[in-house]
Amino acid sequence: GIQVEQSPPDLILQEGANSTLRCNFSDSVNNLQWFHQNPWGQLINLFYIPSGTKQNGRLSATTVATERYSLLYISSSQTTDSGVYFCAVDEWSSDYKLSFGAGTTVTVRA
Amino acid sequence: NAGVMQNPRHLVRRRGQEARLRCSPMKGHSHVYWYRQLPEEGLKFMVYLQKENIIDESGMPKERFSAEFPKEGPSILRIQQVVRGDSAAYFCASSPRDSDTYEQYFGPGTRLTVT
Numbered sequence: 001g002i003q004v005e006q007s008p009p010d011l012i013l014q015e016g017a018n019s020t021l022r023c024n025f026s027d028s029v030n031n032l033q034w035f036h037q038n039p040w041g042q043l044i045n046l047f048y049i050p051s052g053t054k055q056n057g058r059l060s061a062t063t064v065a066t067e068r069y070s071l072l073y074i075s076s077s078q079t080t081d082s083g084v085y086f087c088a089v090d091e092w093s094s095d096y097k098l099s100f101g102a103g104t105t106v107t108v109r110a
Numbered sequence: 111n112a113g114v115m116q117n118p119r120h121l122v123r124r125r126g127q128e129a130r131l132r133c134s135p136m137k138g139h140s141h142v143y144w145y146r147q148l149p150e151e152g153l154k155f156m157v158y159l160q161k162e163n164i165i166d167e168s169g170m171p172k173e174r175f176s177a178e179f180p181k182e183g184p185s186i187l188r189i190q191q192v193v194r195g196d197s198a199a200y201f202c203a204s205s206p207r208d209s210d211t212y213e214q215y216f217g218p219g220t221r222l223t224v225t
Contacts, residue, residue, distance in 0.1 A: 030212045031212035031213065031214075033213065033214065035216070041199055041219060041221065042218045042219065043201060043216040043218075043219065045213075045215060045216060048211065048212075048213035050212070086153065088153070090212060094166075095212055096141070096143065096158050096165070096166070096205075096207075096212070096214075097155045097158070097166065097168075097169075098143075098145070098153075098155060098203075098214060099155070100152055100153040100154075101152075102152055103152070
């Protein structure tokens, strides 16, 4: 099956700092999504971004499908950004079965 | 437009009991997916259903687990004779599956604890 690798595994930030999270995937995809799992365990949809660039407030994401990676940018981080960020992709031949990366755990300190 | 709803949010069962997890997809969505998040194992696909049909259950354990999505009402994930290893967060997602997007919308999850 498709492999999804996220880096770094852990990230500690001071409030106000910027950061970049990376997701590499091993095959062509129809779907790439970024999620934030908050400290209460809820999965929050951040971006649906199989290609191109999107922005939503302080968050933005870019996917370069031809090179099989995606980046999630967090700017001016806040303590509420803490949690685990997951990248998930489908397989080209199985376009409903999302495979998740192991996640990046982000801790933002006041 | 209400999001994907799951209930209960927290469920405690003793070993050997049955657990029923419910998922109501977003309005207009006819495709439902279940995922499980086990400690130390990450999020894994379990099953994909359309109304009255199981499309792919390749991620479901072969025994004790079943899923349905009836013509009327929510999708149900049923776990019979629960064991401690079933303790996990179970997430449901839905999608419209139209030609323009493959995006899946996730619910808040049900946290199952087996004592």
